[in-house]
Amino acid sequence: MDAPTRAQTEAGIPAQGARQRRPDAIRPDDLRAEGEPWTWLLGGALALGIVMVLGLLLLVAWNGATTFWPRPIEVVTLTDGSRIAGEPVRSQAFRPGPQIIAELPPGIRARIAADGGIADRTLYRTGNYDLYGDDFRWVPDFQRSAAERPGDMVLIERLEWGVFVGRIVGFTHDGERTTTGDPRNPALEAAYRAARARWAEIRRIERGEIGTVNHHLEAERLRLRRVLLGDHPPAEREAAERRFAAEEPRLTAAYQRLAAAAQRLRAENARDTIILQEIGGREVTLPLSAVVRLVRANDMTLTEKIGVYLSRWWEFLSEEPREANTEGGILPAIFGTAAMTLLLVIAVAPFGVVTALYLREYARQGRITAFVRISVNNLAGVPSIVYGVFGLGFFAYIVGASIDRLFFPEKLPSPTFGTGGLLWASLTLALLTVPVVIVATEEALAAVPRSMREGSLACGASKWQTIRNIVLPRAMPGIMTGLILAMARGAGEVAPLMLVGVVKLAPELPIDGFFPFVHLERSFMHLGFHIYDVGFQSRNSEAGKPMVFVTTLLLLALIFLMNIGAILVRNRLKRRFQGSQF
Amino acid sequence: MSATTIIERPAEGATVYHPKTSEAAPAVSVRGFSLWYGAKQALFDNTIDIQSGMVTALIGPSGCGKSTLLRSLNRMNDLIDGIRMTGSISLMGDDIYAPAADVIALRKRMGMVFQKPNPFPMSIFENVAYPLRVDGVRDRRIVQETVERSLRGAALWEEAKDRLNESALGLSGGQQQRLCIARAIAGDPEVLLMDEPCSALDPIATAKIEELIDNLRGQYTIIIVTHSMSQAGRVSDNTAFMYLGRIIEYGETSTVFTQPRVQRTQEYVTGRFG
Ligand SMILES: Nc1ncnc2c1ncn2[C@@H]1O[C@H](COP(=O)(O)OP(=O)(O)OP(=O)(O)O)[C@@H](O)[C@H]1O
Numbered sequence: 001m002d003a004p005t006r007a008q009t010e011a012g013i014p015a016q017g018a019r020q021r022r023p024d025a026i027r028p029d030d031l032r033a034e035g036e037p038w039t040w041l042l043g044g045a046l047a048l049g050i051v052m053v054l055g056l057l058l059l060v061a062w063n064g065a066t067t068f069w070p071r072p073i074e075v076v077t078l079t080d081g082s083r084i085a086g087e088p089v090r091s092q093a094f095r096p097g098p099q100i101i102a103e104l105p106p107g108i109r110a111r112i113a114a115d116g117g118i119a120d121r122t123l124y125r126t127g128n129y130d131l132y133g134d135d136f137r138w139v140p141d142f143q144r145s146a147a148e149r150p151g152d153m154v155l156i157e158r159l160e161w162g163v164f165v166g167r168i169v170g171f172t173h174d175g176e177r178t179t180t181g182d183p184r185n186p187a188l189e190a191a192y193r194a195a196r197a198r199w200a201e202i203r204r205i206e207r208g209e210i211g212t213v214n215h216h217l218e219a220e221r222l223r224l225r226r227v228l229l230g231d232h233p234p235a236e237r238e239a240a241e242r243r244f245a246a247e248e249p250r251l252t253a254a255y256q257r258l259a260a261a262a263q264r265l266r267a268e269n270a271r272d273t274i275i276l277q278e279i280g281g282r283e284v285t286l287p288l289s290a291v292v293r294l295v296r297a298n299d300m301t302l303t304e305k306i307g308v309y310l311s312r313w314w315e316f317l318s319e320e321p322r323e324a325n326t327e328g329g330i331l332p333a334i335f336g337t338a339a340m341t342l343l344l345v346i347a348v349a350p351f352g353v354v355t356a357l358y359l360r361e362y363a364r365q366g367r368i369t370a371f372v373r374i375s376v377n378n379l380a381g382v383p384s385i386v387y388g389v390f391g392l393g394f395f396a397y398i399v400g401a402s403i404d405r406l407f408f409p410e411k412l413p414s415p416t417f418g419t420g421g422l423l424w425a426s427l428t429l430a431l432l433t434v435p436v437v438i439v440a441t442e443e444a445l446a447a448v449p450r451s452m453r454e455g456s457l458a459c460g461a462s463k464w465q466t467i468r469n470i471v472l473p474r475a476m477p478g479i480m481t482g483l484i485l486a487m488a489r490g491a492g493e494v495a496p497l498m499l500v501g502v503v504k505l506a507p508e509l510p511i512d513g514f515f516p517f518v519h520l521e522r523s524f525m526h527l528g529f530h531i532y533d534v535g536f537q538s539r540n541s542e543a544g545k546p547m548v549f550v551t552t553l554l555l556l557a558l559i560f561l562m563n564i565g566a567i568l569v570r571n572r573l574k575r576r577f578q579g580s581q582f
Numbered sequence: 583m584s585a586t587t588i589i590e591r592p593a594e595g596a597t598v599y600h601p602k603t604s605e606a607a608p609a610v611s612v613r614g615f616s617l618w619y620g621a622k623q624a625l626f627d628n629t630i631d632i633q634s635g636m637v638t639a640l641i642g643p644s645g646c647g648k649s650t651l652l653r654s655l656n657r658m659n660d661l662i663d664g665i666r667m668t669g670s671i672s673l674m675g676d677d678i679y680a681p682a683a684d685v686i687a688l689r690k691r692m693g694m695v696f697q698k699p700n701p702f703p704m705s706i707f708e709n710v711a712y713p714l715r716v717d718g719v720r721d722r723r724i725v726q727e728t729v730e731r732s733l734r735g736a737a738l739w740e741e742a743k744d745r746l747n748e749s750a751l752g753l754s755g756g757q758q759q760r761l762c763i764a765r766a767i768a769g770d771p772e773v774l775l776m777d778e779p780c781s782a783l784d785p786i787a788t789a790k791i792e793e794l795i796d797n798l799r800g801q802y803t804i805i806i807v808t809h810s811m812s813q814a815g816r817v818s819d820n821t822a823f824m825y826l827g828r829i830i831e832y833g834e835t836s837t838v839f840t841q842p843r844v845q846r847t848q849e850y851v852t853g854r855f856g
């Protein structure tokens with residue numbers, strides 16, 4: 001090799017390297033140079049979507065989580081000298097109307113005019129619906145002259161009329177009046193606990209024992225009616241009538257005994273009252289047993305606040321609704337939603353999987369199967385209310401009515417299965433979600449490697465053995481994904497349910513201690529419908545608003561939990577198919 | 583005609599059969615067998631007798647129809663849409679394409695090992711027991727004995743005996759392939775079909791499988807598709823060379839390899855094309 005050539009090579013190679021290492025050449029920051037000018041758009045769309053979803057979740061979570069936190073009570077003295085008391089809920093700017101401005105003193109008028117006609121106002125939850133005819137009141141800032149938080153103000157959650165805000169004046173125990181303004185008075189607390197215990201006992205007697213007696217009485221009545229309706233020989237009819245004649249007085253006597261016991265407790269409760277005074281001076285006397293919770297809003301340690309917070313959550317999760325659903329708990333709705341979703345999965349899984357198995361494994365692939373597939377996909381796009389109408393018409397009025405005629409003639413004309421109920425709602429939703437399961441299952445089946453099937457067939461397995469032992473287990477994670485999607489869609493659906501069995505209030509759970517323990521024909525409550533009902537159908541949308549958030553939070557949490565459960569199961573299944581070898 | 587003469591142009595469609603020295607009876611007889619994938623013909627009028635208890639290698643360039651022929655023997659091709667066949671194939675005298683033939687019983691008489699190991703996502707034990715399970719064998723003792731015998735037969739027992747209940751997917755590639763062989767012989771078949779069983783394996787695993795095939799010789803009739811001339815030379819008694827859907831030349835391996843009578847065969851076995 002001669003010198004110039006060597007010099008050339010030596011010079012050439014580093015020069016090339018240097019050019020390649022030039023930052024703009026190796027890492028083009030101009031996306032257009034990469035041939036991907038629109039990447040930022042895709043990323044931006046994703047970011048926007050995430051922000052919106054997170055924003056919604058945060059809004060729901062924050063509002064839901066803070067609803068039950070005890071808030072202080074403010075006593076506000078207005079410029080006209082009157083006073084109001086309530087929990088400040090929120091503040092906002094508003095534009096006072098011309099009449100209001102006209103009545104204002106000139107100084108304030110000038111200030112509002114300087115602010116461009118805008119003033120601030122605060123919403124107070126004043127409670128005392130029985131006295132004021134409203135639970136909330138807006139107070140413009142220019143009407144406030146003073147605000148304080150006296151320690152003796154209490155917020156009382158009661159069985160009727162929403163909350164009471166005011167002071168305690170005294171209480172009566174066994175008809176004897178004691179005057180005290182102290183919520184921590186030990187005698188008051190003892191009387192209160194006793195009254196609540198009696199109240200719980202009354203509820204137990206009425207719900208449990210009287211309920212049982214009523215159930216048996218109704219069963220006897222239906223048994224007699226059944227015999228009388230059918231064409232049984234006269235001897236049997238007489239025997240049935242004799243039996244009823246013997247049973248009915250026994251049960252009625254039991255009922256009366258229990259009712260009397262409850263009545264005694266009620267009478268005792270009537271003698272224990274609490275006397276309250278609202279900020280304007282009017283007095284209200286409440287039975288102590290009707291006080292659900294007494295919150296000393298302005299005089300609480302942090303531990304006490306946490307106690308109130310947790311006890312409110314517990315009530316919310318474990319109790320029935322009160323006060324047109326705006327107070328109390330939502331246990332029946334939680335239970336109804338979970339039960340319906342579970343039933344939906346139980347119904348949709350075999351149906352969807354069997355259909356997909358036939359379509360993918362057995363049916364001859366051709367024009368007909370293609371048509372069926374298109375139809376199934378189209379079913380997924382039908383508005384859900386249409387399914388509701390179908391469910392009501394077909395399941396309840398045709399299938400259910402036939403079941404009633406055949407098996408429950410003694411209850412007619414009141415329907416058993418011939419009306420909306422848990423079972424029909426689940427089946428309607430199963431119908432609604434079956435396309436999702438079919439499509440997912442078909443894909444999962446198609447993704448099972450051919451070598452697996454051939455291996456099994458080569459061992460002398462029949463087609464069905466191959467499907468059962470090899471294909472289905474292998475496709476299970478995919479099928480589970482379909483079921484999870486179906487579940488998520490079904491649990492959040494409300495519109496069709498309104499037609500096929502969801503009601504505003506159904507304190508009776510669909511399970512109880514009477515045969516057959518699970519009552520699929522009963523109507524039920526649902527979190528989604530509950531949100532609609534509380535938020536938009538109750539007497540006071542402001543009172544329902546916190547409940548809307550909490551219920552939404554709960555519905556999301558429930559769906560989340562069910563999905564997590566299903567995903568965990570799926571991942572367990574998936575792990576079985578992962579080898580260490582690649 | 584001397585054995586060393588190269589026939590440049592055999593008669594169209596004719597197969598050259600070398601004289602056999604072994605007396606073994608045919609286990610599988612293929613007679614005038616043709617096969618079409620839809621409109622495309624993949625096998626052309628093939629006739630061959632696979633001798634019982636011997637190892638027969640199918641060699642030929644890619645796409646010449648070796649797999650197709652092999653899969654026709656246990657009717658694996660039935661799964662493919664639009665397939666059409668003429669001619670006949672019989673196993674020990676039973677026509678396997680007879681309308682009344684029981685495909686499942688047929689497949690139980692023929693074990694198959696695939697190109698890529700395809701263990702099922704189950705335990706090692708259940709993989710080998712699978713042919714018995716689909717047969718409905720419930721007796722635990724029989725199942726256990728069979729699994730052990732098959733794993734020993736596939737030279738996997740020593741490696742697997744302590745982890746029988748672990749997932750088969752945790753085995754190495756070569757172990758998986760031996761597991762598939764164990765599974766194929768667990769059903770006690772008469773014929774073992776192997777489609778390039780070593781193509782996914784390293785030389786050591788390949789040597790193990792070849793040793794295994796050598797051990798199985800005599801117990802089973804083995805038909806093995808292979809791309810490796812040396813492998814065919816090492817393990818097989820007979821060799822059939824295929825080209826464009828036809829069996830060109832068939833005879834004892836040593837004869838086909840050293841004294842082929844068709845030019846194409848010679849070119850292929852000497853590595854000049856293929
Ligand atoms: N399912 C199928 N549908 C249509 N044509 C097919 C199908 N399977 C194989 N063929 C065609 O049949 C011919 C023979 O294929 P085959 O798989 O039997 O070849 P091969 O000899 O096994 O090749 P290789 O050595 O590459 O495995 C090829 O031309 C192939 O394209």
Ligand SMILES: [Mg+2]
Nearest residue numbers: 648649650777
């Ligand atoms: Mg092949």
